[in-house]
Amino acid sequence: QVQLQESGPGLVKPLGTLSLICDVSGDSIYNDWWWSWVRQPPGKGLEWIGEIHHSGRTHYNPSLKSRVTISIGNSNNQFSLNVDSVTAADTAVYFCARDSSGRYSLGHWGQGTLITVSS
Amino acid sequence: EIVLTQSPGTLSLSPGERATLSCRASQRVNSMYLAWYQQKVGQAPRLLIYGTSSRATGIPDRFSGSGSGTDLTLTISRLEPEDSAVYYCQQWGGSPLYTFGQGTKLEIK
Numbered sequence: 001q002v003q004l005q006e007s008g009p010g011l012v013k014p015l016g017t018l019s020l021i022c023d024v025s026g027d028s029i030y031n032d033w034w035w036s037w038v039r040q041p042p043g044k045g046l047e048w049i050g051e052i053h054h055s056g057r058t059h060y061n062p063s064l065k066s067r068v069t070i071s072i073g074n075s076n077n078q079f080s081l082n083v084d085s086v087t088a089a090d091t092a093v094y095f096c097a098r099d100s101s102g103r104y105s106l107g108h109w110g111q112g113t114l115i116t117v118s119s
Numbered sequence: 120e121i122v123l124t125q126s127p128g129t130l131s132l133s134p135g136e137r138a139t140l141s142c143r144a145s146q147r148v149n150s151m152y153l154a155w156y157q158q159k160v161g162q163a164p165r166l167l168i169y170g171t172s173s174r175a176t177g178i179p180d181r182f183s184g185s186g187s188g189t190d191l192t193l194t195i196s197r198l199e200p201e202d203s204a205v206y207y208c209q210q211w212g213g214s215p216l217y218t219f220g221q222g223t224k225l226e227i228k
Binding site: 036038045046047048051059060061062063095100102103104105106107109110111112 | 151152164165169175209212215216221
């Protein structure tokens with residue numbers, strides 16, 4: 001059973017860079033899946049950030065594309081998220097996820113990690 | 120962008136009753152590209168339904184999905200207290216690739 005676990009700094013200063021790692025177990029990042037990041041501001045709904053395939057192909061949410069980079073980890077079974085020039089509006093719980101067997105939905109999720117942007 | 124609008128915003132029902140949750144897309148979406156999630160407080164979303172009407176692994180048959188075109192429905196029969204959660208619909212294929220509805224909060228009183 002695939003498991004995903006996010007890790008990150010918890011607190012990021014305004015205008016800094018938010019960096020998160022998703023550790024994957026029970027599956028290989030190099031299998032034919034798409035690996036996503038989704039965020040949820042406190043008390044609000046879900047926003048898809050983007051996804052990556054092991055081939056290096058990526059898709060991003062146009063509203064965030066200029067500030068976001070998703071990449072496959074250099075070691076281990078990981079993928080990562082960087083968000084540049086963060087503001088308070090980037091405060092959210094960030095989830096990593098894997099698509100389902102039939103694509104088109106997100107069948108496996110990490111537990112999420114809260115990132116607060118504050119000085 | 121394909122906008123998903125869910126109704127009602129909040130639904131309050133009793134155990135044993137049936138819940139009907141609606142989701143309307145701003146444009147027609149292939150039925151294969153529509154899904155439902157359940158999110159309990161403090162937890163990650165859990166996939167319930169994919170392809171409009173197929174239950175994900177381990178989801179009880181009390182949960183069923185239907186719809187076509189621009190209208191999607193999630194029905195939960197024989198409500199249990201553990202069904203209290205926020206439910207989101209989701210589409211794939213537009214720009215952005217995934218969008219979610221704003222959610223329906225289901226309270227079991």
